[in-house]
Amino acid sequence: MRKAKHLLGIFFLMSPAILLAQSKNHYSLSGTIKDKATGETLPGATVSFLQLPGVGVAANSYGFYSVSAPEGSYILIATYIGYRTDTLYVDLKGDLQQNINLEAGFGLKEVKITGSSSRSNNILTAPPGAQKLSINDIKNVPVLLGEKDVLKTIQLLPGIVAAGDGKAGFFVRGGDADQNLILLDEATVYNASHLLGFFSVFNSDAIKDILIYKAGMPADYGGRLSSVEDIHMNDGNNQKFGVSGGLGLIASRLTVEGPLLDHNGSFIISARRTYVDAFTGLAADSTIRKTKLYFYDINLKGNYQVNKNDRVFLSGYFGKDYLQLKQGNGIDYGNSTGTLRWNHIFNNSLFSNTSLIYNSFNYNTHFQSSTNNITVGSAITDYHLKQDFNYYLNSNNKLDIGLESIYHVTQPGAATTSQTSNYNSIVLQKKYSVESAVYISHEWKATDRLKLTYGLRVSDLSVLGPGNFYTYDAAGNILTNTDYSSGKIVKNYINPEPRIAASYQLNDSSSVKISYDRNVQNIHLLNNSTATSPTNVYLPSTNVVKPEIADQFSIGYYRTFHQNGIEFSSEIYYKTLQNQIDYKDGANLVGNENIEADLLFGAGRAYGWETYVKKKYGRLTGWVSYTLSKSERKINGINNNNYYLASQDQTNHLSIVGMYQASKRWVLSADFVYNTGTPVTYPEGKFSVDGSPVYAYGDRNSQRLPAYNRLDLGATLYVKKTRRIESSWNFSIYNVYGQSNPYTIVFQADPNNMNRTQVQQTTLFKMVPSITYNFKF
Numbered sequence: 001m002r003k004a005k006h007l008l009g010i011f012f013l014m015s016p017a018i019l020l021a022q023s024k025n026h027y028s029l030s031g032t033i034k035d036k037a038t039g040e041t042l043p044g045a046t047v048s049f050l051q052l053p054g055v056g057v058a059a060n061s062y063g064f065y066s067v068s069a070p071e072g073s074y075i076l077i078a079t080y081i082g083y084r085t086d087t088l089y090v091d092l093k094g095d096l097q098q099n100i101n102l103e104a105g106f107g108l109k110e111v112k113i114t115g116s117s118s119r120s121n122n123i124l125t126a127p128p129g130a131q132k133l134s135i136n137d138i139k140n141v142p143v144l145l146g147e148k149d150v151l152k153t154i155q156l157l158p159g160i161v162a163a164g165d166g167k168a169g170f171f172v173r174g175g176d177a178d179q180n181l182i183l184l185d186e187a188t189v190y191n192a193s194h195l196l197g198f199f200s201v202f203n204s205d206a207i208k209d210i211l212i213y214k215a216g217m218p219a220d221y222g223g224r225l226s227s228v229e230d231i232h233m234n235d236g237n238n239q240k241f242g243v244s245g246g247l248g249l250i251a252s253r254l255t256v257e258g259p260l261l262d263h264n265g266s267f268i269i270s271a272r273r274t275y276v277d278a279f280t281g282l283a284a285d286s287t288i289r290k291t292k293l294y295f296y297d298i299n300l301k302g303n304y305q306v307n308k309n310d311r312v313f314l315s316g317y318f319g320k321d322y323l324q325l326k327q328g329n330g331i332d333y334g335n336s337t338g339t340l341r342w343n344h345i346f347n348n349s350l351f352s353n354t355s356l357i358y359n360s361f362n363y364n365t366h367f368q369s370s371t372n373n374i375t376v377g378s379a380i381t382d383y384h385l386k387q388d389f390n391y392y393l394n395s396n397n398k399l400d401i402g403l404e405s406i407y408h409v410t411q412p413g414a415a416t417t418s419q420t421s422n423y424n425s426i427v428l429q430k431k432y433s434v435e436s437a438v439y440i441s442h443e444w445k446a447t448d449r450l451k452l453t454y455g456l457r458v459s460d461l462s463v464l465g466p467g468n469f470y471t472y473d474a475a476g477n478i479l480t481n482t483d484y485s486s487g488k489i490v491k492n493y494i495n496p497e498p499r500i501a502a503s504y505q506l507n508d509s510s511s512v513k514i515s516y517d518r519n520v521q522n523i524h525l526l527n528n529s530t531a532t533s534p535t536n537v538y539l540p541s542t543n544v545v546k547p548e549i550a551d552q553f554s555i556g557y558y559r560t561f562h563q564n565g566i567e568f569s570s571e572i573y574y575k576t577l578q579n580q581i582d583y584k585d586g587a588n589l590v591g592n593e594n595i596e597a598d599l600l601f602g603a604g605r606a607y608g609w610e611t612y613v614k615k616k617y618g619r620l621t622g623w624v625s626y627t628l629s630k631s632e633r634k635i636n637g638i639n640n641n642n643y644y645l646a647s648q649d650q651t652n653h654l655s656i657v658g659m660y661q662a663s664k665r666w667v668l669s670a671d672f673v674y675n676t677g678t679p680v681t682y683p684e685g686k687f688s689v690d691g692s693p694v695y696a697y698g699d700r701n702s703q704r705l706p707a708y709n710r711l712d713l714g715a716t717l718y719v720k721k722t723r724r725i726e727s728s729w730n731f732s733i734y735n736v737y738g739q740s741n742p743y744t745i746v747f748q749a750d751p752n753n754m755n756r757t758q759v760q761q762t763t764l765f766k767m768v769p770s771i772t773y774n775f776k777f
Contacts, residue, residue, distance in 0.1 A: 026394065028348040029096050030066035033059050033078060036101035039238035039259075039266060040208065044132060045080035045102065050087075054448040055395045061232070062311075062343055064351050066392035078102060082136050095348045097308075127216020127453065127501030128513040128556040128571050129173075131157060134209045140659045140669045142714030142732040147251060147772075150210050150231065151182075151192060151200035156655040156671060158571075158610035158625035159214050160227075161648070164678070164708065165743055165764045167197045171648040172214055173552070173573055174606025174631030175226025178525030182229045185301070185315045187337035190361040190380060190538065194295040194321055195274075201319050201335060205244060205255040206270035206299035208232045215554035215573060216501035216515030219439040219455030220388060220402055225519045225550035225577065233301050233315055236266035244726075244776035250274050265304035272297050292324040313341040324366070333363035349392045357384035361538075362411075373418035379411040380523075380538045396445040400455070405436040408523065412537050412595065428593055432464040433540040435522050441499070454500035461522045461541050463490040469543050476584070476597035491543045495520045510559040521548040524581055526595065537595070544596040549578040567614045577604035582635040602635035604646065622658035629653070638700055645679040645701040652676045669714040677705035683747050686757060693757070695747060705745065711736045726776040734768040741765075 033045040041063030048056025049067075051074055059065040069092055076088045076098070083102040090098060131154075138153040151170070155162040161171045169177030169192075182189045184202070192201050213221065213228040221228045234257070241258035253272035260267055273296040297319035305311050320334030337359040344352045362379035388402040410431040417423050441455030463469075465484030473479055484490050501515035524545060527536040541547045556571030582600045592598065608629025615621050631646040638644065654674040662668050679701035686695045714732035721727075735741075740763045747757055 025071045026068050027071060027092050027095050028066055028068045028392065029076070029090060029092060029098055030064070030345075030348040030392075031097050031099040032063045033065060033080070033100045033102065034063060035083075036103050037237075037239060039263075040235050042080045042083070042102060043209070043232065044211075045078060045083075045100075047076060047078050047100070050075040050077055054445070057392070057395065057398075060351065060390050061230075062351075062353065064343075064345070064390070066349055066351070068349075068392070068394045082134060097348065123505060123509065123511045123558055123560060124451070124503065127213075127503070127515040127517075128554045128558075128569075129159070129213060129215030129515070129573070131212045131214075132209060133212070135204055135207055138204070140667050140714065140716055141657060142669050142671060142712040142734070147199055147248065148204035149200050150202050150204060150207055151229070154210065154212060154229070156623075156625065156657055156673070157212070158612045158627045158653075158655075159573075159608070159629070160212075161627070161650050161653050161675060162673075163197065163648075165197075165741055167743075169193070169197070171631075171650070172227035173575060173608065174604075174629060174646065174649065175550075175575075175577075176525070176527075176646075176648060178523075178527070179224050179226035179521060179548075179550075180229060181221065181224035181227065182231070184231050184317055184337055185233050185313075185339045186341070186355050186386065187317070187339050187357045187359040187384070188223075188382060189317075189335055189337065189359065191333065191335060191363075194297070194319070195293075199251075199295070201297055201317070202231060203253055203270050203272045203297055203299055205246075205253055205272075206233050206268065206301075208234045215517065215552055215571075216453070216513075217499060217517050217519065218400070218453065219441040219457040219497070219499050220400055222437050222439075222457050222459055222497065222519065223406075223435065223521060223523065225521045225548055233299060234268050235303050235313070236268035236301060238263050238266035242777065244774075246730075246772050246774040248772040249770050250276050260302065261304065265302065267302040268299070270299040292322060292330070295319065295321040309345040311343040313339070313343075315339045315341075329367055331363065331365050333361070335359070335361050351390040351392075353386075353388045355384070355386040355388075357386065358382070359384070372421045372423065374415060374421060374423060376413065376415045377411070378413050378537055381409045383407040383409075398443040400441040400443075401439070403436070403438045405434060408433045408435060408540050410538055410540055412539060413592070429467045431467070431540050431542070433522070434462045434464065436460045436462075449505040451503045452500070453502075455498075457497040457499065459495050459497060459520050459522075461493045461547060463492075463540070463542055464488065465490060470594060470596065471544065472594075472597045476594075478594070478597070491541075493522070493541060493547050495547060495549065509561070510557070512555070512557055514553075514555045516551070516553050519550050519552075521550075524548065526581070526583075526599075539595070542596065545581070545599065546579040546601070548580060551576050565615065565617045567616065568612070570609070570611045572607075572609045574607040575605065577606070580604045580633055580635065582633060582638060584637070600635045600637045602633060602638075604631070604633045605643075606631040606646075619661040620658065622656075624657075625653075625655045627653040644699065647679060647701060649679055649701075650676045665718045667716045667718075669716075670712065672711050673709065675708040677707050677742075679704055680745070682745075683757075705742050708741045709739055710734075710741065711739075724777060726774075728774045730770075730772040730774060732770050734770070735765050736767065738766040 033042045043059055043061045043063055045059045046056055047065050049069055057065050057067045071092055073091050076090050078086045078100045080102055084105045086102055138148055141153050143149050143152050154160055155170050159173050163169045172180055182192050194201055209232055211230040217228055236257040238259045243256050245254040251274040255270040257268040274294045276293045299317050301315035303313045316338045318336050322332045324330035340356045342354045360381040364375050364377040367374040384406045386404040391399040412428045414427040416425045437457055437459040439457040444452045465488040466486040469482050469490055471479045497518045497520055499517040503511055503513045505511045522541045524539050525536050526539055552575040554573040556569055559568045580602055584598050610627045612625045614623035631649040632643040633646050634643045656672045658670050660668045680703055681697050681700050682703045683695035684698040686693050712734050713736050717729045719727045742761050743764045744762045746760045
């Protein structure tokens, strides 16, 4: 810990912001930026002074802003994507609070602003690899079964690749699916999929926006190597009550929101459920008729403005999937989260957020027969405290300081049996750990063209008892077994995580950005398939399993055209990874008390080039993204200790998305996706043992699945749109030309000739039409 303190001390000495003093004739202007119609805060909205080019600031995650300027009278400009630009007159003779309400609409073309205020947000901001999407950005993108889905939409962006049809998770810049930090109102969501990946757990009616970091993560984020998906729930309309929802072929949803306590607060309740099981009950086949298959999720949030300086939020998510076959076999799994937050404004320059967070994920697999009734389960639960401070020293300097601590309780596996069962119940010992971190970050506008964001995060993982902790030899045999009592520290891992990102404007329409960041991951998903699954096992770092570490360098060129109507970016990155995990051949992940004996460890690397073009305005909008990349691992004991392709490697990834406003009532949309097939290990030969075929496999991941490609079409018909009532029909076709994309490929003996081997490919979706009715009043 002394090393960490020395690093923090050096950081403070290096930070020029600490040495800056406000001039006596400078005053701060602060407040909250909200949607005028609903009272929703607008995180990331910008304010600037017309008379002071280059002086401006973006609001934080709660819509709070603070900017300073010399004493005088100014025209203040407030902007937010998808909202009309607003101008206000302010007379700055002392520190001043000024809340701002913006109207939704496309007013950017109505107001011409010169100077730095007109520059595109993607030109100004650091770091590279960061993107923000609102629900408006995704509302017309065609997806499976007509459900708007933030996680499915981000997989159409560069550097983010879907695991495939029917597979949960996604891969970012060559990382594994578990290396993405997915947050919902600051709570970690460990498994973000419904129906094994067909849907995500995020009901778009409850979501405000999503902020994505693929590189240059700010120091307040930690715990994952590849990316951050920071998802914010709507606060609820504090102006009027409203009801919205949708009726689809297999799922429906309903949202209710409105003001509380004389409009000083608001609430939102949003629920969604599928009803596939209602249709299976009508099937002629009795096996299908007895099948139960559904998921549900509920989002709840309330907030209250205690006074002008204090606001409290309480939000939660509850979701569950359930699949049961006729025989009683099946699975159920689900997430639950809760977040209690307190925003406090100390003064015009200092903002505080305190959060108490709970999140849990569990799964159960059920096996039933005439004599056996077995349930196998696993779970992970976190108790999380987080404190953040945003300190606006002046218009050119902002400090973010904070700390957090997470208590992890992991149940790797438990099997419970009935009294008539032929098997005994087995409960693996729970794993306990505390993951803590302190951080400091400085945003410094060094010149009108150069912006720096740099910081240091120091993380610590304490592996705790009670429990037995083993060491193993190279063959996986137990060397030692030590019993630790409750609360006893077994092992400490302290890791500094430096971060730096810089943005340099070449001119008003182009910039260059560069970043370096180190990330550490202490929670590992043990998974020997290509995607996350509810039956995978979560394991914290132990005395044997070390924290994973990634160092990433990224540089990009950004440019806008046609008065910021078109954005272009091109980035390259290189990432090195330490302490990566793979598995011995035949490793058993479920119910294995000595799972660490079946693990192998090594290094990895990933590198690539991403390019992105987006048209933001006009009747035709959309984007094109392309990624050329490679992801490799080098694990002792695999492929003669040479580098081999990671399971998630996809050389080429192309996405084309377009939305066309055909008329006032019709919006047409389409997307096309092409991915190189993922690496697999196929048998290269076979031999017979006692008359049964045994397959001989070659090097790991030395072959690939066939390439994946798909075209989706969609159309939205707005039936009615007034100030009080909105209704629309959404029509979509997933996989229009019926491409047979592989879900699995299995090698098996030909039942007609056991000496021959046949290859069987399973495809989930040839073509899926859908129709959804949406309403709001």
